[in-house]
Amino acid sequence: MREKLQELCHEALQALDAAGSLEDLNETRIKYLGKKGALTQVLRGMGKLSAEERPRIGQAANEIRSAIEERLAARTDELKVAVQEQRLRREVIDVTLPGTPVQWGGKHPLTRVRENIQDIFLGLGYVIAEGPEVETDYYNFEALNLPQDHPARDMQDTFFVSGGNLLRTHTSPVQVRFMEKTAPELPVKIIVPGKVYRRDDDATHSPMFHQVEGLAIDRRITFSDLKGTLDLFAREMFSPDTRTRFRPSYFPFTEPSVEVDISCVMCRGKGCRVCSHTGWLEILGAGMVHPRVLEVSGYDSEEVTGFAFGMGVERIAMLKYGIDDMRLLFENDLRFLQQFR
Amino acid sequence: MRVSYNWLKEFVDLDISPRELADRLTLAGIAVERIEETGKGIEKVVTGRIETISAHPNADKLVVATVNTGAEKLQIITAATNVRAGDVVPVAVEGARLAGGLVIKRASLRGMESRGMMCSGRELGIDPATMSPEEAHGIMLLPPGTPPGRDAKKVLGLDDAILELDLTPNRGDCLSVIGVAREAAALLGLPFRQPQAVFPELEENISGKVKVEIEARDLCRRFVGRLVKNVRVGRSPLWMQQRLRDAGIRPISNIVDVTNYVMLELGQPMHAFDYNLVREGRIIVRRGREGEKITSLDGVERELTPDMLAITDPSGPVAIAGVMGGLATEVSKKTTAVLLEAAYFDPTSIRRTSKALGLRSEASLRFEKGIDIDGCAGASARAVQLITGMEAGEAVAGMVDNYPGLVPEKTLSLRSERATHILGVEVPREETFNILTNLRFKVEDTGNEMLVTVPTYRVDVSREIDLIEEIARMYGYNRVPVTLPYGLSTAGIKTGKQAFLDRIQELLAGSGLYEVVTYSFVHPRVFDRMNLPENSPLRDTVKIQNPLSEENSVMRTMMLPGLLEVLAKNYSRRVQNGAVFETGKVFYPRRGDSLPEERLVLSAASMGRTAGSWNTPSREMDYYYLKGVLENLFRELGTAPVAYRPETANPSFHPGRTASLETGNEKLGVLGELHPDVLEKFDIPEKVTAFELDLAGLLAVSGRPLQYGALPKFPGIERDIAIIVGQDTPAAEIMDTIRSAGGELLQSVSLFDLYRGEPVPEGNQSMAFSLKFQALDRTLTDAEAGERTEVIARALAARFGAELRG
Structure with missing residues (x-):
């Protein structure tokens, strides 16, 4: 009986080793270990054994069973790995093929830049204000300290519509409209994005363009606050190492007025074609709100002060993206727009 | 300047x-x-006197000149025709460099050696616009007495x-x-030398020879006249000519050059009249008269109006004050005496006159901005000094100074704490005092404040804030510290509308559309292109009175034409697939003087197909494509249910492929394929689908708050149902019927197949829907789902005669 068992064991292990698939293994298991399997068959003959022999044979049979089971488990693992490997080999794909396209478009570069500017000032606690694009002479000029026949009106060649109204030449009228509504409450902190219009059309001017205006009014706002705010803006907008330069300028609705330059984004201030070899790029105009503008808007110019600034979105977009012709921004060539996503 | x-x-x-x-x-x-x-880059150009000039033996158009350049005599061959023996000219010698990088070498011209070149003004880098045509094209002739061998750049003043x-x-x-x-x-911080004009005067006095009467005292606040006799009109000295040229003014004659020179130097525009042509030596400054005419120096006859200020003599206008002189009294070669005018004219009047006449001059430019009324007499004297100094005339003693508008000095008070309050930095009192004094303000420090008297030429300074600006700019903007405002902190927020707009841009960009920006003004013909009838209210536009061209002459009342132009332009550039959108305003005029109504709209247009790929077929960007984009948009915006009702009578759109978008009774806009006529007029050979929505309307029905609904705890059952119905049955009605027949248990319905053609009978279509049934409180049985499906089938049969498909 013992020999028989040994033989069986040997045979079973050999069969397991020879099995080429999980199915073969299973068959082998049934053949030897199943209810009607060879081992069971052999053990059935145990009854004929003596009481002394029975436990020994029983133990041997158990040892054989576990040997077979052990081998079975090992072989199962081996074959599973092999099968898996085979499957994985079969399933190889070309990972370099392009991915399934997802429909995606893009926002206009001017929108991107406008949002960029907005976000910086939203973070500083400004709210967004808006106003009409067709304006009265009063809000566009008069209230901003630009009376009839003021020479500075020539700086802004204007489109007129009927009724003495006009297409606003800047976003500044919204300053007055907003202050009129808000006075005498403080503080006023707004930014005004919007379209503006001037009679000009060439490689550096478009008859319609975009500005973002800013206004901050409170009891103790100073010129140094204006500098700090715009300096921070420039660094956020361009890069942390951007330097600013403040030059006296003139706008009828601010005083002192200032033109703000940043260190050239192309050459970092060393001087190149973009900055006409000056190392500086003019990016915005600003100043302390003129007392007269505060007065017409309902604030006491002795009590409150404030600053205002305005920048051209096109100019900043061109600098930021290296666009060399403003007309590209309004041609809407899809091949151009596709570069901004 | x-x-x-x-x-x-x-x-x-x-x-x-x-x-x-x-x-x-x-x-x-x-x-x-x-x-x-x-003169930068110009080297080795010297003065040379032409000693002899003779014909070239081998060439008709060339001459051979011997030129004395001090050190040597050079043989130079030239084609120039304006030089004679004895002339002094600039000579570029061997190795010389000229404007534009030209280098002069020894050369042989038709067998004769040439050792240099005589130069024209252009070759010396002088702007041709500031030279007479003869000077610009011929050799530059220097004054006859100029010694040879001098550096021509120095002689000409080209070292500035x-x-x-x-x-x-x-x-x-x-x-x-x-x-x-x-x-x-x-x-x-350097001393400034105030010029003083000193010159010899004749014995005879101006009184009785020149009379100035100012009738329009509001427009002419000062008129200074001087008389110069024994005038010899000729050329002005080289140095003066070059200074004028450097300022962009063309030299004319010594007298005219002097008036321009004084204007450049002192800012006082001047005019010289031929004294003998001014009737009675009498000047009357008055308003123009209706119908009065004058021919100005540029030879153009101009009509004056009572709004314009004229300089007249008893016979009529002799100049348009402050803008341009008259041809009749112009200084010419025959002039022997000149009357010099130095006046102050009202800035606004000059500005209006020059605008009305379309005539801007160096003089009007200055008068418009306001000149120094105190400077008139000094400028006049300076002109006489220059004329007598170059021996071009002799001064009659004295001047006529009619000064009705004597202005008091402006004195402003300046509080230093106010300056600190504005600037955010305390500029020390002493520094403030020095800044203002250096700027030639008179400052009296009373302890509390400073009393500051403004020089007459600083017409821009009239308030305390103007003084503060002066202090700031002289102190140096870049010395002011950098701080951030402190005070109440505020929340940075977008208005609901802005947030909404931003979200829409985001969503549409994420749906495959590109945002475009087009002009708010359009050509009026776009309405024809859009097929609009003559009486369409959309043709009622806000018109621009001074457009750059008709192309941009009216404010848009619809945004779609701009997008169609974008697609057409792209198509012509062979970019034939794409979808674009824009958000912006359209403008509707209101009656009277009131501002137009501005409405925000959203518009989109698509053409061609989506980009396909090796594993993804491309899709047509047709009606259903854009509808899908919109459905997605509305879902994200939380918009109330939108109905798509067939719109068959919109002249811009395909009558069978267009929907009016409505929520309740509100029309939001239109979605559809453009009418083939419209596409033809825009020159787009492809089909285009588009929509235009009113954003205020959309905002009003959007923003449904998100609300959680419990997840089902029990399994649901899916059933498909396929029916055959007439092709003209609107899908929306079928789906509505399914929903209402399905009752509460029907959780969702979706159309997954639509088929026309064999074996479906002609005029019909097969539609297959997937139905999802779900009960929240129990596991639904097959029987229940089956029963519901049957109810649905019966309802469809009853309402549309739909047959169930096997």
Whole structure:
């Protein structure tokens, strides 16, 4: 009986080793270990054994069973790995093929830049204000300290519509409209994005363009606050190492007025074609709100002060993206727009 | 304004380079755009006297000249025709460099050696616009007495640096050399030399010879006249010519050049009349009369109006005050006496006149900004000094000074704590005092405040804030510290509308559309292109009165034409697939003077197909494509249910492929394929689908708050149902019927197949829907789902005659 068992064991292990698939293994298991399997068959003959022999044979049979089971488990693992490997080999794909396209478009570069500017000032606690694009002479000029026949009106060649109204030449009228509504409450902190219009059309001017205006009014706002705010803006907008330069300028609705330059984004201030070899790029105009503008808007110019600034979105977009012709921004060539996503 | 560095040095001893000066001025608000170094790159050009000139033996068009350049005599061959023996000319000798990089070498011209070249003004880098045509094209002739062998650049004054200023409109006082010199002196802390004009006068006095009457005292506040006799009109000296040229003014004659020179130097525009042509030597300054005409110096006859100020004599106008002189009294070669005018005219009047006549001159430019009323007499004297100095005439003693508008001095009070409050930095009292004094303000410090008297030429300074600006710019903007405002903190927020707009842009960009920006003004013909009938209210536009061209002459009432133009332009550039959108305003006129109504709209248009790929077929960007985009958009915006009702009578759209978008009774806009006629007119050979929505309307029905609904705890059951119905049955109605018949248990329904053609009978279509049933409180049984499906089938059969498909 013992020999028989040994033989069986040997045979079973050999069969397991020879099995080429999980199915073969299973068959082998049934053949030897199943209810009607060879081992069971052999053990059935145990009854004929003596009481002394029975436990020994029983133990041997158990040892054989576990040997077979052990081998079975090992072989199962081996074959599973092999099968898996085979499957994985079969399933190889070309990972370099392009991915399934997802429909995606893009926002206009001017929108991107406008949002960029907005976000910086939203973070500083400004709210967004808006106003009409067709304006009265009063809000566009008069209230901003630009009376009839003021020479500075020539700086802004204007489109007129009927009724003495006009297409606003800047976003500044919204300053007055907003202050009129808000006075005498403080503080006023707004930014005004919007379209503006001037009679000009060439490689550096478009008859319609975009500005973002800013206004901050409170009891103790100073010129140094204006500098700090715009300096921070420039660094956020361009890069942390951007330097600013403040030059006296003139706008009828601010005083002192200032033109703000940043260190050239192309050459970092060393001087190149973009900055006409000056190392500086003019990016915005600003100043302390003129007392007269505060007065017409309902604030006491002795009590409150404030600053205002305005920048051209096109100019900043061109600098930021290296666009060399403003007309590209309004041609809407899809091949151009596709570069901004 | 172009200012000569050397000229500035006559008034202030500059000890820094032109570049440094430019930087200092720029940082003080006198922006220097560019520095032009005259004569830069020009080398080895000397004066030479032509000693002989003879025909070239081998060429008809060339001559052979012997030129004395001091050191040697050179044989030079030239094609120039304006030179004679005895002329002195600039000569580029061997190795010379000329404007544009031309290098002169020894050459042989038709067998004769040429050792240099005689130069034209252009070859010396002089702007041809500031030369007469003869000067520009021929050899430049120097004054006969000029010794040979001198550096021609020095002789011509081509050794200067010209600062090109970009002046702000408030600084009219810097439209003069003296004005810039004053700024430079104040900035650099250097003394400024106020020029004094001294000149010999004849015995005879002007009184009785010149009379000036000012009738329009509001428009002419001062008129100074002087008389110069024994005038010899000729050319002005080279140095004066070159200074005029450097400023962009063409030299004319010694007398006219002097008036221009004084204007450039002192900022006082002047005019010289031929005294003998001014009737009775009598000048009357008055308003123009209706129908009165004058031919100005440029030869154009102009009509005056009572709004314009005229300089007249008893016979009529002799000049348009402050704008341009008259041809009849022009100084000419025959002139023997000149009456010099130095006046102050009202800025607004000059501005209006020059605008009305479309005539801007160097003079009007200055009068418009306001000149120094105190400077008239000094300028007049300076002109006489220059004329007598070059022996071009002799001064009659005295002047006529009619000064009705004598203005009091402006004195302003300045509080230093106010300055600190504005600037955020305390400028020490002493520094403030020095700044203002250096700028030639008179300052009296009373302890509490400073009383500041403003020089007459600083017409831009009239309030305390103007003084504070002066202090700031001289102190240096870049010395002011950098701080952030402190005070109540505020929340940075977008309005609901802005947030909504931003979200829409985000979503549409994420749906495959590109945002475009088109002009708000359009050509009126776009309405024809859009097929609009003559009486369409959309043709009622806000019109621009002074458009750049008809192309951009009316404000848009719809945005779609702009998008169609974008697609057409792209198509013509072979970009034939794409979808674009824009958000912006359209404008509807209102009655009377009131501002137009501005409405925000959203518009989109698509053409061609989506980009396909190796594993993804491309799809047509048709009606259903854009509808899908919109459905997605509405879902994200939380928009109330939108109905798509067939719109068959919109002239711009395909009558069978267009829907009106409505929520309740509100029309939001239109979605559809463009009418083939419209596409043809826009020159787009592809089909285009588009929508245009009113954003205020959309906002009003959007923003449904998100609300959580419990997840099902029990399994649901899916059933498909396929029916055959007539092709003209709207899918929306079928689905509505399914929903209402399905009742509460029907959780969702979706159309997954639509088929026309064999074996479906002609005129019909097969539609397959997937139905999802779900009960929240129990596991649904097959029987229940089956029963519901049958109810649905019966309802469809009853309402549409739909047959169930096997």
